[in-house]
Every structure is written in structure tokens, then in C-alpha cells.
Amino acid sequence: xxxxxxxxxxxxxxxxxxxxxxxxxxxxxxxxxxxxxxxxxxxxxxxxxxxxxxxxxxxxxxxxxxxxxxxxxxxxxxxxxxxxxxxxxxxxxxxxxxxxxxxxxxxxxxxxxxxxxxxxxxxxxxxxxxxxxxxxxxxxxxxxxxxxxxxxxxxxxxxxxxxxxxxxxxxxxxxxxxxxxxxxxxxxxxxxxxxxxxxxxxxxxxxxxxxxxx
Numbered sequence: 001x002x003x004x005x006x007x008x009x010x011x012x013x014x015x016x017x018x019x020x021x022x023x024x025x026x027x028x029x030x031x032x033x034x035x036x037x038x039x040x041x042x043x044x045x046x047x048x049x050x051x052x053x054x055x056x057x058x059x060x061x062x063x064x065x066x067x068x069x070x071x072x073x074x075x076x077x078x079x080x081x082x083x084x085x086x087x088x089x090x091x092x093x094x095x096x097x098x099x100x101x102x103x104x105x106x107x108x109x110x111x112x113x114x115x116x117x118x119x120x121x122x123x124x125x126x127x128x129x130x131x132x133x134x135x136x137x138x139x140x141x142x143x144x145x146x147x148x149x150x151x152x153x154x155x156x157x158x159x160x161x162x163x164x165x166x167x168x169x170x171x172x173x174x175x176x177x178x179x180x181x182x183x184x185x186x187x188x189x190x191x192x193x194x195x196x197x198x199x200x201x202x203x204x205x206x207x208x209x210x211x212x213x214x
Contacts, residue, residue: 002123002145006190007042010034010100012061014192017149020048021121028052028120029069030140030149031192034100036065040072054118055079056151057137058087059164060095060103062192067104076109078118081129084136086166112138128179132172133160139179148189148199154180156197159208176209 001022009016010033018039020027027048032039043050050073053066057080070077087094088106095102114129118140128139133152137160140149152160154176162169180189185200204210 002120002142004147004190005042005046007039009038010061010064012193014061015190015194016065017190018042018046018048018050019120019123020046021123024121025049026051026121028054028118030054031056031062031151032065032069033061034064034103036068036072039065039069051075051120052118053077054140055106055108056139056149056153056192057134058084058091058106059134059152060091060098060100062151063088063091063106064095064100064103067106070107071104077106078110079108079112079127080134080138081113081131081136082111083131083166084134087134087136114138130172130175130179132162132168132170132175134164135166135168137175141183146184146187148180148183148187150180150189150191152192154189154202154206154209155191155193156195156202157206158194159206160192173209181209 003020005018007016014033017030025048027050092102112127116127118125126141130137130139130153187199
């Protein structure tokens with residue numbers, strides 16, 4: 001059975017998700033954005049073994065601990081889309097600019113383009129390509145449990161910023177309509193920051209996208 005623990009990391013309180021299969025105890029981390037030692041402690045306390053690191057996009061608060069954890073655990077980095085390569089290439093420079101600890105480089109083992117199926121135990125996760133916040137942003141959807149990991153595409157009551165390099169507001173709205181609002185209203189989603197919400201709630205109440213379901 002799929003288990004999830006959300007661990008906010010960095011000064012930006014980015015939601016790193018630890019996902020694991022209760023039978024095999026295999027785990028993945030989605031967006032290990034920083035505080036590597038804390039994440040290692042959480043994983044140890046859960047008694048799970050992390051087999052992969054999944055990335056929604058290349059911003060420092062989502063990828064900051066990935067290089068170190070991938071090296072120490074000798075595991076692959078999966079995602080995001082290759083269009084976010086430039087963000088990962090800049091992660092050390094951007095981290096220094098924000099006063100964050102300078103992270104180890106992030107080396108992606110498998111780029112994603114959308115439509116792939118990632119597996120954890122018996123669980124399957126559909127990769128959804130959702131550019132706009134960044135050009136290479138992806139999301140992960142588990143149909144069995146009806147949970148979507150949106151990264152910084154969609155938040156409770158808000159949407160991702162598009163004032164960063166190669167951000168595109170119109171593209172982001174299109175991604176939300178195509179990749180989020182076509183899911184059942186009761187779909188829960190874990191965003192990169194803030195509380196869990198549902199697709200139906202955002203369709204009705206999110207001031208940026210309410211009434212814009214495709």
C-alpha cells in the first residue's frame with residue numbers, strides 16, 4: 001500500500017514527499033529540495049530504502065539536496081523534462097545568490113517528456129508534462145489513490161509564478177487546464193508549497209483558474 005509523508009524543507013518550506021510501499025519498504029523522494037540530513041533522518045526513522053529521486057522541476061528549493069542524496073545513496077535521478085537542464089546547471093549559482101548552502105551538482109539519469117509510467121512497488125505514477133512555471137516542469141499522478149504531485153504548477157488558491165526566466169503564464173494556464181482539470185474533482189494534490197487541496201476545489205474557488213476548466 002502506498003504511504004506518503006510530507007517534509008517541508010528549506011526556508012521556502014518546499015514540500016518534499018517521501019513515498020513508500022508498505023510491503024516492500026521501497027521508497028522514492030519527490031523534490032528533495034534541501035536539508036539533506038533531515039531527509040536522511042526521516043527516511044531512517046521510517047525504515048525504508050530510497051530507490052529513486054524524482055524531480056518536478058529544476059528550481060533550487062526542489063532540487064537542492066538531490067545531488068548529495070543521489071551520490072550518498074547511489075541512486076538515480078528521474079526527471080524533470082530536459083528543458084529544465086539550464087535551471088539545474090545554475091543551481092549552485094542561484095543558491096549562492098539566495099544565501100542558501102551551495103549544493104552538489106544534480107546529474108539527471110532519466111529525463112521525462114510526459115506519458116511515462118514510473119513504478120514504486122505495485123503503484124504506478126503517470127508523468128504529466130506541465131510547462132509554464134518552468135519550461136521542463138512535470139507532475140506525477142497516481143490513479144489508484146487519486147493523488148497528483150503538482151510541484152509549482154498549482155497550489156491551493158494560487159498558481160506558480162511565471163516571472164522567472166522562460167516562465168510563461170499562458171502556457172501555465174493551459175497546462176493546468178489540460179493536465180490537472182481533466183482529472184476527477186475529488187483528486188487530491190500535493191503542491192510544492194502549502195496545504196493539500198483537491199482539483200474540484202480549485203476549479204471552483206482558485207481565483208487564477210476558477211471557471212477555466214477545459
